[in-house]
Amino acid sequence: MAEAKENTTSKPTAQSAGAHEPAVTDRVHVWPYLVRNEFICSIIVMVILTVWSITIDAPLEESANPTQTPNPSKAPWYFLGLQEMLVYFDPWFAGVVLPSLIIVGLMIIPYVDINPKGNGYYTFRERPFAITMFLFGFFFMWISLIITGVFFRGPGWNLFWPWETWNPHLVIALTNVDLSAWGPLRWMGNPKIFGVEVIGFVLIAFYYSTAFVFYYLKRDISDAIRQLGPVRYGIVAFLFLTMMSLPIKVFLRLAFNIKNVWVTPWFNI
Amino acid sequence: MPNFNELKKRIVESQLWRSIFRHDYPDTPRNRVLQIMANVWLHLHPPKIRRHAIKIRFTWCMGGVTFLMFLVTVVTGVILMFYYRPVAEYAYADMKYLQYDVPFGMIMRNMHRWAAHGMVITVWLHMFRVFMTGSYKAPREFNWVVGVVLLTITLLLSFTGYLLPWDQLSIWAVTVGTNMARATPLLGSEGPFAQVVGVTPRYDARAFLLGGTLVGPPALLRFYVLHCIFLPILISLLMIVHFWRIRKDGGISGPL
Ligand code: HEM
Numbered sequence: 001m002a003e004a005k006e007n008t009t010s011k012p013t014a015q016s017a018g019a020h021e022p023a024v025t026d027r028v029h030v031w032p033y034l035v036r037n038e039f040i041c042s043i044i045v046m047v048i049l050t051v052w053s054i055t056i057d058a059p060l061e062e063s064a065n066p067t068q069t070p071n072p073s074k075a076p077w078y079f080l081g082l083q084e085m086l087v088y089f090d091p092w093f094a095g096v097v098l099p100s101l102i103i104v105g106l107m108i109i110p111y112v113d114i115n116p117k118g119n120g121y122y123t124f125r126e127r128p129f130a131i132t133m134f135l136f137g138f139f140f141m142w143i144s145l146i147i148t149g150v151f152f153r154g155p156g157w158n159l160f161w162p163w164e165t166w167n168p169h170l171v172i173a174l175t176n177v178d179l180s181a182w183g184p185l186r187w188m189g190n191p192k193i194f195g196v197e198v199i200g201f202v203l204i205a206f207y208y209s210t211a212f213v214f215y216y217l218k219r220d221i222s223d224a225i226r227q228l229g230p231v232r233y234g235i236v237a238f239l240f241l242t243m244m245s246l247p248i249k250v251f252l253r254l255a256f257n258i259k260n261v262w263v264t265p266w267f268n269i
Numbered sequence: 270m271p272n273f274n275e276l277k278k279r280i281v282e283s284q285l286w287r288s289i290f291r292h293d294y295p296d297t298p299r300n301r302v303l304q305i306m307a308n309v310w311l312h313l314h315p316p317k318i319r320r321h322a323i324k325i326r327f328t329w330c331m332g333g334v335t336f337l338m339f340l341v342t343v344v345t346g347v348i349l350m351f352y353y354r355p356v357a358e359y360a361y362a363d364m365k366y367l368q369y370d371v372p373f374g375m376i377m378r379n380m381h382r383w384a385a386h387g388m389v390i391t392v393w394l395h396m397f398r399v400f401m402t403g404s405y406k407a408p409r410e411f412n413w414v415v416g417v418v419l420l421t422i423t424l425l426l427s428f429t430g431y432l433l434p435w436d437q438l439s440i441w442a443v444t445v446g447t448n449m450a451r452a453t454p455l456l457g458s459e460g461p462f463a464q465v466v467g468v469t470p471r472y473d474a475r476a477f478l479l480g481g482t483l484v485g486p487p488a489l490l491r492f493y494v495l496h497c498i499f500l501p502i503l504i505s506l507l508m509i510v511h512f513w514r515i516r517k518d519g520g521i522s523g524p525l
Contacts (some may be wrong), residue, residue, distance in 0.1 A: 095449025110410035120522035
């Protein structure tokens, strides 16, 4: 038995340094080295799951009653990020467009990230932009929204501290206004000047046009942008700006009580 | 006192042992490969694998644990199906029956529930790991796409299962969740441009999902069928593709 045992610590490959037959020659047998790990891993996970299931019961509340709406009604925790976005955007945007964009955006990642480095190992230095974006989206937006939804939302979807008792009669004055009616910009919402609909359109068009400006400014300086090409750059910029619209809107809401940026008879953003 | 090797030798050479195991297992490279190749389950693996890929530090074992969670929900779910009827009059009573009367009913329900929640968490962690190691880069782009679909189906499986206990928690959570479908542009009765298409609350994306205008008995049956038949089959098929592609794309990614 001892003869067949491989040395599991790294050994230099037989090749000389110059040869370009990479570390792929450095392979170990799946049996026993991988199967063993999988086996131990499964046992540990199953033990934890069993103990957990013995000690903590799955919730079961009163029988379904369509006439009695609980306050608050919360979606399952993994969807609370979406429910939280409903605070800041209309349902068609927060509940349909953004989730679709998240799914499509995730699928597109491999096709727009053309940086060949950092394939198959952990590195931050070789792909700082990709990793920063992903961490921002994953932790700052997705996880923190879920945490807000799970722990900080009470009756009326108002914010409560986890240790505060929920007061279902708490009345929070709804002072949110649309951007076109907001003090400093109200003059622009005047139909004689821009009108309610145009000002939002102009602002959003301006917001997305920063991508073009950035492109033409940086095209000649930045290798990354030139290699990306206009199509991929456009997709990345669109997804990036759309993603950032969420924190921007959260900020506008919390700081200035602004409800919608763009108001039209058909939809609001 | 005989040392361990002597003891082992005595046992292995005893008449009893020999009568059960006709020959021993010589741990040769050939046998190690055969263990994988000749076993229908294990041969999902390649016989050899890059050294760094067996490190927990690299994969966190998260894809495997996600798969394990899925298997747990399949096994416990089949057991729950023996006792559960997706009919509004019975569903809740069946849950109570499972909890209080069925032997091991409570723990089956708990394991099903917690494994499902666990799967949602592990699939996120798996995606996180794959991103951090850059493993979605060529030639594995398409497997990442398959993965995103798997993630979506995992969430849908959890969500459709959430309705089945038919308690206050479940119908209102599903009400909140499916209300968004009402706002789908063009296809939802309260979405932008609904008038153009002419959808009504009784005839729009949400009604299609629920089989009615509110979360009622038809919705329960729909979610049950999606949860127990359609989505599990779909996710299984995609997992087959996912695992097959890992092999075809050259095994676990690693530094070149
Ligand atoms: C039901 C869900 C899933 C299951 C059961 C699953 C299973 C697995 C397993 C067992 C592996 C082998 C390596 C490992 O354990 O990390 C793997 C690799 C991989 N998975 Fe998944 N996965 C799932 C979802 C996903 C998702 C959501 C993504 C990405 C969005 C993804 C993308 C990948 C990629 C790109 C690889 C290759 C990684 C490499 O070569 O290093 N998978 N998957």
